[in-house]
Amino acid sequence: MLESLAEFAIQGIVLGGLYALFAVGLTLIFGVLDVINVAHGEFFAIGGYLAFAAIVVLHWPGAAGVAGAAVGTFLLGLGVYPLLLAPLKRRLGARPRGPLYLVLTLGLSTFLQSSLLAAAGGDYLRVPPYAGGVLDLSFTAVSHQRLLVLVVSIVLLGGLFLFLRFHREGLAVRAVAQNPDAAQAMGINLPRVFALTLALGVGLAGAGGALMAPLFNVYPTVGFPLTIKAFAITILGGMGNLAGALVASFLISLAEAFSVMLIPSEWQNAIAFAVMIVMLLLRPSGLLGGGGRR
Amino acid sequence: MIARVRVIAVPAALVVAALLPALIPHPFVLTLATQAMVWALLAASWDLLSGYTGQVSFGHAGFFALGAYAAATATKHADLSPWLGLVFAALVAALVGGLAGFPALRLRGHYLALVTLGLAEIVRLVAQNWLELTGGPFGIHDYRTFPGLPAAPLAHRQARYVIVVAIVAASVVAMRALCERTPAGKAFRAIREDEVLAEMLGIRTTVYKLLAFVVSSAFAGLAGALYAYDVQLVSPSVASAATTSFVIGMAVFGGLGTVWGPVLGALLLFGLSEGLRFIGVVYNLIAVGLVIMIFVVFVPRGLAGGRRTA
Amino acid sequence: MLRVADVRSGYGKLEILQSVSLAVGEGEIVGLIGPNGAGKSTLLKTAFGYLAPFAGEVALEGRPLVGLRPDQVVRLGVGYVAQAGGLFADMTVHENLLLGGYALRSSREARAAVDDLYARFPLFAARRRQPAGSLSGGEQRILAVARALAVRPRLLLLDEPSAALAPRFIADVYDTIRALNGGGIAMLIVEQNVEAILAVAHRVFVLDLGRNAFDGTPAELRASDRIRRLYLGEDEG
Numbered sequence: 001m002l003e004s005l006a007e008f009a010i011q012g013i014v015l016g017g018l019y020a021l022f023a024v025g026l027t028l029i030f031g032v033l034d035v036i037n038v039a040h041g042e043f044f045a046i047g048g049y050l051a052f053a054a055i056v057v058l059h060w061p062g063a064a065g066v067a068g069a070a071v072g073t074f075l076l077g078l079g080v081y082p083l084l085l086a087p088l089k090r091r092l093g094a095r096p097r098g099p100l101y102l103v104l105t106l107g108l109s110t111f112l113q114s115s116l117l118a119a120a121g122g123d124y125l126r127v128p129p130y131a132g133g134v135l136d137l138s139f140t141a142v143s144h145q146r147l148l149v150l151v152v153s154i155v156l157l158g159g160l161f162l163f164l165r166f167h168r169e170g171l172a173v174r175a176v177a178q179n180p181d182a183a184q185a186m187g188i189n190l191p192r193v194f195a196l197t198l199a200l201g202v203g204l205a206g207a208g209g210a211l212m213a214p215l216f217n218v219y220p221t222v223g224f225p226l227t228i229k230a231f232a233i234t235i236l237g238g239m240g241n242l243a244g245a246l247v248a249s250f251l252i253s254l255a256e257a258f259s260v261m262l263i264p265s266e267w268q269n270a271i272a273f274a275v276m277i278v279m280l281l282l283r284p285s286g287l288l289g290g291g292g293r294r
Numbered sequence: 295m296i297a298r299v300r301v302i303a304v305p306a307a308l309v310v311a312a313l314l315p316a317l318i319p320h321p322f323v324l325t326l327a328t329q330a331m332v333w334a335l336l337a338a339s340w341d342l343l344s345g346y347t348g349q350v351s352f353g354h355a356g357f358f359a360l361g362a363y364a365a366a367t368a369t370k371h372a373d374l375s376p377w378l379g380l381v382f383a384a385l386v387a388a389l390v391g392g393l394a395g396f397p398a399l400r401l402r403g404h405y406l407a408l409v410t411l412g413l414a415e416i417v418r419l420v421a422q423n424w425l426e427l428t429g430g431p432f433g434i435h436d437y438r439t440f441p442g443l444p445a446a447p448l449a450h451r452q453a454r455y456v457i458v459v460a461i462v463a464a465s466v467v468a469m470r471a472l473c474e475r476t477p478a479g480k481a482f483r484a485i486r487e488d489e490v491l492a493e494m495l496g497i498r499t500t501v502y503k504l505l506a507f508v509v510s511s512a513f514a515g516l517a518g519a520l521y522a523y524d525v526q527l528v529s530p531s532v533a534s535a536a537t538t539s540f541v542i543g544m545a546v547f548g549g550l551g552t553v554w555g556p557v558l559g560a561l562l563l564f565g566l567s568e569g570l571r572f573i574g575v576v577y578n579l580i581a582v583g584l585v586i587m588i589f590v591v592f593v594p595r596g597l598a599g600g601r602r603t604a
Numbered sequence: 605m606l607r608v609a610d611v612r613s614g615y616g617k618l619e620i621l622q623s624v625s626l627a628v629g630e631g632e633i634v635g636l637i638g639p640n641g642a643g644k645s646t647l648l649k650t651a652f653g654y655l656a657p658f659a660g661e662v663a664l665e666g667r668p669l670v671g672l673r674p675d676q677v678v679r680l681g682v683g684y685v686a687q688a689g690g691l692f693a694d695m696t697v698h699e700n701l702l703l704g705g706y707a708l709r710s711s712r713e714a715r716a717a718v719d720d721l722y723a724r725f726p727l728f729a730a731r732r733r734q735p736a737g738s739l740s741g742g743e744q745r746i747l748a749v750a751r752a753l754a755v756r757p758r759l760l761l762l763d764e765p766s767a768a769l770a771p772r773f774i775a776d777v778y779d780t781i782r783a784l785n786g787g788g789i790a791m792l793i794v795e796q797n798v799e800a801i802l803a804v805a806h807r808v809f810v811l812d813l814g815r816n817a818f819d820g821t822p823a824e825l826r827a828s829d830r831i832r833r834l835y836l837g838e839d840e841g
Contacts, residue, residue: 036404088591099350102407103542104590106352110539111583118580168702168711175692175703181654182690184674185683187707187755224535228415231408239404266423273412273419280409281397 004261007140012257014146016250017153018208022226023233023245024157025204031177031240032197035085038105040230041223042112043202047073047209048218049116052125062130066152066210073206077199084108085198086191109227116220127213149211156207157246160200164242173197177240225269232276238286248287324451328458328524330564335462335517337544337556342469343510344542345550346479348486349503350403353410354541356417357387357511359533361518363421363428366528370437377440380461380519387515388508395507399500402489411535418533433529440523458520465513470553472509482506486551536579543582546589549596558597605630605790606651606682606759611660613643613650619658620646622814628759628792633785635805635822636794637835642811644794645687648761651792652684653677664759678707683752687763689744693737697728697747700736704754717754725750742773746780759790766797774800798835802826810835 022044029037050069054060060068088104131144164170175183176193184190209223216222233252237244252275256268279286310317318324336358344350361383368374368382394413398406421428428434443453473479481502484492493499522528531537540563548559563585567578589596606628614620620643628634636644649655651662653674662669664680674684684690692700701721705714722729728747731739736747745765752760765781766774778800785791785804795801802808802822810818810831818831825831 036408084587084591091591091594099344099348099403099407100590102350102352102404103546104587106539106542107546107583107586107590109583110536110543110579111587114579114583168706168714171699171703172706174695178692178694179690181674182686182692183703184654185652185678185686185690185752186703187675187678188703189673189675228411228535232412235405235408264423267419270416270419273416276412277409277416280401280405284401284405 008257010140010142012254014150016253017150018212019233019253020157020246020249021153021204021208023230023249024242025201026230027234027242027245029198029201032173033194035101039109039112040205041227042109043073043205044209044223044226045116045220047206048213048222049120051210051213052127052218055127069210070203070207074199074203077202078195081195081198113220122219125218129214145214152211229272232272235276236279236286244286319448321448321451324455326568328455330561331458331462332517332521333564334557334560335465336514337541337560338466338469338553339510339513340541341545341550341553341556343506345545346473347482347506350407351410352407352538353414354514355533355537356414357391357514358518359417359421360390361387361515362522362528362532365519365522366434366437370434376523380516383519384512384516388512391511392508395504399503414533418530421530421533431530433527435527439526454524458524466557473553478502478505540582543586547585547596555596605665607663608651609661611650611657613646613655613657620814624816626809628790631788631790632806633791633804635801635808637798637808638811643814644811645763648763648794652761681758683757683760685748685752685762687767689748691736691744691748695736696733697736698732700751704751707755721750721754741769742776745777749780762791762793764794764796766800778804
């Protein structure tokens with residue numbers, strides 16, 4: 001019994017790393033730009049496609065492929081704010097019309113998903129694992145590939161937190177999240193911070209997509225289930241609260257892992273939504289409360 | 295420009311819609327036209343809640359699916375007449391809409407959109423996994439459609455088309471009347487513009503928001519039932535996010551907050567997307583995505599050019 | 605130093621300033637007073653770039669400011685202290701001051717600037733790790749001013765520095781203002797607390813309903829019965 005629990009716990013933790021990579025990026029974007037990026041999952045998919053292109057087509061080594069995919073997604077993400085969000089902001093001015101930005105990113109999501117379908121077809125593309133073999137713990141075995149995902153996620157997220165905490169530009173990003181007007185008065189260039197933050201957030205998603213390509217395969221809608229789950233995680237952790245998103249990611253992934261004992265596995269995905277709905281009704285500010293302005 | 299669009303387009307569309315079965319008696323065209331009408335009703339119902347009252351919902355696919363499944367299961371398992379099935383579907387959707395509306399009253403903006411998205415996903419998961427009730431991934435079929443229609447295939451289609459158009463037209467007129475000619479409509483607009491101010495002016499925003507939820511989901515459910523009886527197959531994909539995306543695209547294209555604008559947007563966008571299907575199956579959603587992005591930013595009032603922006 | 609000419613400005617379609625002109629000379633403290641809604645804060649925000657004026661000119665030493673973003677205006681040597689300070693309340697005193705130095709060319713310069721500020725304002729040196737929001741009202745206000753000094757501005761725009769402060773703290777803030785002006789910094793100060801501003805200003809502009817109503821030295825203001833009655837209150841001055 002204890003062995004089973006431990007096994008579920010390990011599975012939950014490993015999956016949590018991926019969720020965290022995804023949800024923290026989404027939360028970062030929300031915290032700084034006040035926009036919910038419905039298209040986040042599509043950047044996850046793009047990361048997978050870039051990894052496929054680099055590793056399977058161009059025969060790059062795995063690490064370079066993943067790094068290239070992350071950077072490529074980041075670069076693509078740089079265009080989103082200036083081309084899409086900034087024009088809407090100019091039109092709306094200071095009026096907070098959150099739902100319209102949501103509709104905009106929904107349009108982006110539809111566009112990206114169907115563009116991927118058009119460009120690459122709907123086939124599930126296979127990417128070979130970056131690390132073979134398994135780690136044999138006495139009660140369970142964890143594939144090295146999954147461990148790799150967890151480790152890299154932790155490293156990337158650690159890097160992000162260090163950047164935000166100690167680097168000058170990270171301080172600027174936090175300032176914009178807390179008080180954009182005051183940040184401007186400090187000489188911080190808002191459009192630049194917005195564009196970079198969004199690119200950073202989707203870059204993390206792209207890294208996740210590249211890392212998970214051997215496990216999930218690569219196809220246009222691979223990121224969508226994660227997106228919805230990430231909304232739930234973000235709300236659980238408190239929208240705009242990065243640490244909350246981190247904690248909530250693992251809470252949800254562990255809940256899903258342990259739920260297998262109680263409910264049929266098809267219903268696993270419903271857990272995240274059920275949690276989200278309950279959270280929104282009882283305590284919309286999330287477990288740890290909203291970070292930044294919210 | 296705005297006035298001219300309305301004066302010309304609306305009567306023209308109505309005339310074409312009415313005469314279509316006679317003008318182009320081709321089963322394929324009629325099938326498409328019928329589906330377009332169903333989308334139009336769904337888009338209009340979404341607009342009533344999200345564009346007109348400002349409570350943006352990302353989960354209308356859920357109410358649509360509820361109506362479709364309610365109608366299909368009732369007719370299949372309880373042999374309910376499809377005419378009654380329409381009413382039943384609308385009631386089921388309205389009930390769930392009301393229940394969902396209650397807690398949603400406290401939520402604004404992003405949160406409301408996300409919780410409705412979550413609800414739609416739950417509906418989809420239930421549809422996909424509750425085999426006994428919903429037939430699982432393969433859905434429900436084998437149920438009858440409207441009784442008393444001509445037997446010949448073409449005439450049958452023409453009759454179905456006329457039924458759908460009549461119901462959709464009546465529904466849209468009813469929603470429009472609710473929004474433009476009743477105190478409820480005024481309340482909806484006030485809530486959209488400034489909810490806090492509306493409260494202070496003495497408008498019972500709770501009641502009206504709930505009303506908007508119930509009416510909107512009822513018509514969405516009705517659209518779902520029409521879909522069920524026309525297509526005669528209901529599967530979990532009707533509750534997908536693509537449905538919601540399509541509906542929002544249609545509303546944005548046609549003009550948020552007008553009720554009839556999304557109708558126009560639905561007919562045009564559906565026509566556009568089906569037309570593009572001839573070019574290559576995969577491109578129609580690209581167009582939808584582009585339309586949403588371009589119109590939200592640059593053409594906020596959509597084709598209808600309503601007096602108010604959302 | 606700063607010249608505002610015939611500015612029309614507001615929010616969206618709402619016009620708040622109809623036509624306002626003023627000037628701040630080198631090393632001058634200029635006060636901006638008037639009833640609520642007169643547009644005093646709007647003028648400050650327009651000058652700094654938060655708002656784009658519908659018409660008129662704003663120039664800093666001859667260089668036009670209209671069309672520049674606030675972060676660009678800062679780099680020209682203008683500081684802005686918002687109403688209620690605009691501090692990053694959840695960040696530490698140190699982080700707030702570091703941010704003040706963001707526009708400097710490097711982290712090293714920023715850190716040096718912050719060390720200078722600690723020397724001038726020792727009370728912050730002791731509190732550097734505390735969240736800015738935990739300081740007293742007056743300390744927060746002075747921190748906001750200190751933060752704006754990190755980039756060595758030649759002109760400071762202050763929006764109601766005394767707002768919501770106890771009299772003791774108001775005195776502290778205005779002592780700081782006086783000292784800074786002694787060092788040569790020009791200031792444009794919007795104030796509701798007429799007495800406080802009249803005590804330090806070289807010149808005062810009165811705004812009413814989006815237009816200039818009067819300008820002159822504090823003595824001239826006090827001498828005019830009409831101005832005293834309308835804007836200074838009978839029992840003051």
